[in-house]
Amino acid sequence: xxxxxxxxxxxxxxxxxxxxxxxxxxxxxxxxxxxxxxxxxxxxxxxxxxxxxxxxxxxxxxxxxxxxxxxxxxxxxxxxxxxxxxxxxxxxxxxxxxxxxxxxxxxxxxxxxxxxxxxxxxxxxxxxxxxxxxxxxxxxxxxxxxxxxxxxxxxxxxxxxxxxxxxxxxxxxxxxxxxxxxxxxxxxxxxxxxxxxxxxxxxxxxxxxxxxxxxxxxxxxxxxxxxxxxxxxxxxxxxxxxxxxxxxxxxxxxxxxxxxxxxxxxxxxxxxxxxxxxxxxxxxxxxxxxxxxxxxxxxxxxxxxxxxxxxxxxxxxxxxxxxxxxxxxxxxxxxxxxxxxxxxxxxxxxxxxxxxxxxxxxxxxxxxxxxxxxxxxxxxxxxxxxxxxxxxxxxxxxxxxxx
Numbered sequence: 387x388x389x390x391x392x393x394x395x396x397x398x399x400x401x402x403x404x405x406x407x408x409x410x411x412x413x414x415x416x417x418x419x420x421x422x423x424x425x426x427x428x429x430x431x432x433x434x435x436x437x438x439x440x441x442x443x444x445x446x447x448x449x450x451x452x453x454x455x456x457x458x459x460x461x462x463x464x465x466x467x468x469x470x471x472x473x474x475x476x477x478x479x480x481x482x483x484x485x486x487x488x489x490x491x492x493x494x495x496x497x498x499x500x501x502x503x504x505x506x507x508x509x510x511x512x513x514x515x516x517x518x519x520x521x522x523x524x525x526x527x528x529x530x531x532x533x534x535x536x537x538x539x540x541x542x543x544x545x546x547x548x549x550x551x552x553x554x555x556x557x558x559x560x561x562x563x564x565x566x567x568x569x570x571x572x573x574x575x576x577x578x579x580x581x582x583x584x585x586x587x588x589x590x591x592x593x594x595x596x597x598x599x600x601x602x603x604x605x606x607x608x609x610x611x612x613x614x615x616x617x618x619x620x621x622x623x624x625x626x627x628x629x630x631x632x633x634x635x636x637x638x639x640x641x642x643x644x645x646x647x648x649x650x651x652x653x654x655x656x657x658x659x660x661x662x663x664x665x666x667x668x669x670x671x672x673x674x675x676x677x678x679x680x681x682x683x684x685x686x687x688x689x690x691x692x693x694x695x696x697x698x699x700x701x702x703x704x705x706x707x708x709x710x711x712x713x714x715x716x717x718x719x720x721x722x723x724x725x726x727x728x729x730x731x732x733x734x735x736x737x738x739x740x741x742x743x744x745x746x747x748x749x750x751x752x753x754x755x756x757x758x759x760x761x762x763x764x765x766x767x768x769x770x771x772x773x774x775x776x777x778x779x780x781x782x783x784x785x786x787x788x789x
Contacts, residue, residue, distance in 0.1 A: 387629065388535040390577035393542035393570060399446035400439045400543045403475045407431050409551045409685070414655040419671040421678025425652075426548060429660045429691025433499070435616065436544060436567055436689050437461075437468030437531070443540025444529050445472045453478045458526040460484070460513035462615050463492025464663075464690050465531040470499030481520060483513035489615060491694045509610050511620055532564030533623025541567045545574025548685055555582055556682025559667035561689045562586035562595055562637070563617030565626030571687070572633035583635040585676050587666040589614040593639045598622045599631055613642050613697065616663030616690050638676045644669040649698070650705040652688070661693040707789070710768025713738070714760065714788040716746075717778060721757040729759060729783055736777035739764040760788075 407427050416423045428436045445453055456479030459469050466482040473480035481502045484493050488505070497503050504520075507513045510531075521528035530537060544567070548555055558575060560568040565586070572584040588595055591612035597605040604627055610618035622630075630637075645662045648669035652658045660668075667686040670676040678684035706712035719725040726743070733740060742762035750758045765771040771787075778785040 388539040388542070388570070388573060390574060392535070392539040393546060393574045396443035396446070396536065396539040397543040397546060400442045400540050403432065403442040403472050404438045404543070405432050406547055409548070410656070412656055414651065415668060415671065415686070419678050419684070421680070421684055422682070423671055423678055423684045423686055424552065425656065425658070425668070426544065426685050426687045427658065428544065429658060429664050429688045433464070433467040433471045433495070434690055434692040435464040435468065435664070436541060437464045438471050439468070439543050440532075440537035440540035440566055440570075441465070441468040441472040441529060442475070444534060444536045445476050445478065447536040448527050453527050455525040456480060456527070457529050458482070458517050458520050458524070459529045459531060460510055460517040461531055462488050462510050462618060463496065464616050464692055466496035466501055466503070467492060467499055467692070469529055470496045470501035474500045479526075481526065483507065483517045483520070485509055485513055489692065489694045489697075492692045495692065509620060510618070530623070532566030532619070533625045534566075535625065538566050538570045538573075538626070538629065540570070542570030542574040544687070545571035549575060549578055552683050552685060554682040555579070555685065556679035557583040557585065557684040559585050559587060559670060559676055559684065559686045561617050561663050561666045561687065562588050562630075563619040563663065564623055565595065565630050567687070567689060568634060569626050569629035573629070576633055583679070584633065585636045585638060586630065586634055587638045587640060587670045587676065589617065589645055589662070589666055590639050590641050592618045592620060594620060594622055595630065596637050596639060598627055599634075599637060602631065612662070613701075614645050614662035614666055616661055616692070617666065638670045640666050640669040640673060640675055644673050646701045646704065648672060649693075649701055653698075653702070658688065659691045659693065659698070660688045661690045664688045664690040710771040711765055713763040713765050713771045713774065715763060715775065715778070715785050716758060716760050716788055717783045717785045718752065718756050718758050719783065721755050726759065729778075732778055732781045732783065733761065733763065733774060736774040737766070737770065738774040
């Protein structure tokens with residue numbers, strides 16, 4: 387079992403590759419959560435996530451002989467990047483097995499760090515088996531993404547930074563996938579200050595830990611389909627399950643929708659790009675699944691920021707729609723010259739900004755001289771969006787808002 391002294395010893399090696407990330411204040415999230423909340427911005431870490439900490443510690447522990455033939459791992463993306471960066475720092479060959487649906491931004495970044503990628507498999511668990519086979523066949527050192535005492539010790543270096551940077555530290559909220567980060571942080575923090583609470587957060591679409599901790603054995607999740615791909619680990623590790631059972635104070639679960647909304651809050655109000663896995667702690671605080679400490683400071687760890695731009699755009703658009711600032715309207719006009727201009731003039735008079743216009747002539751019960759029109763509008767909020775719809779209907783356009 388890794389100890390605080392192991393974490394302190396690993397820290398020197400971690401700092402050869404990783405950087406010390408900032409702790410940022412946030413009035414918006416503090417007000418929404420109902421307590422003093424700060425953010426450990428590990429999304430600004432080298433390679434975009436905390437994983438480089440554990441990878442650096444593991445390579446150091448292997449020594450020159452242990453890593454002489456290279457290293458191999460399985461990852462949804464963040465561990466791949468972290469291990470590739472650590473391997474490059476030591477001049478070591480690195481191979482990584484990633485799932486077929488792993489985010490392109492993460493896999494290409496790992497390739498850019500010098501990793502040799504093997505893409506395939508339905509989940510990280512499938513890739514773990516393939517990576518272990520490759521290690522046996524090629525003599526490479528297998529580096530587990532979380533279920534390894536050296537990796538846990540490396541991740542725990544983040545906890546040591548929290549103790550130094552947050553004098554009134556009272557609670558830490560940690561995203562949990564395999565559990566290596568939560569275990570390392572809990573050991574580091576609670577060994578020094580047992581009164582500090584450490585709470586883990588998983589996403590409901592892939593949350594094996596609550597049942598596993600309750601039953602004292604690994605209970606695998608049925609699915610790993612979630613926007614929080616960085617913590618989509620279907621089965622807890624033996625080591626990390628035991629460690630979290632001993633050190634963790636609680637476990638919360640949030641929905642994908644909560645994680646998506648937290649991503650937007652962090653982007654819009656804190657100017658931080660955070661992936662779904664990294665945002666679940668903030669989601670739990672905003673949604674009330676985790677309550678901030680009554681006294682002292684609660685830290686939400688933003689464990690990573692590696693998100694595909696397409697997904698980020700989709701989530702931002704969804705948020706704009708839910709907030710009423712993006713309105714999609716279906717209506718009908720006469721299919722003759724000038725009819726569309728009249729509709730657009732009506733929208734303009736109501737203060738709506740037209741982003742896109744599409745004519746739809748099939749799939750609707752239309753008169754032979756009518757056409758359906760789909761409008762994408764920018765509005766100033768839900769109340770303004772309702773005014774735009776009322777204005778269109780008052781002008782004779784049967785407007786229907788689409789979700």
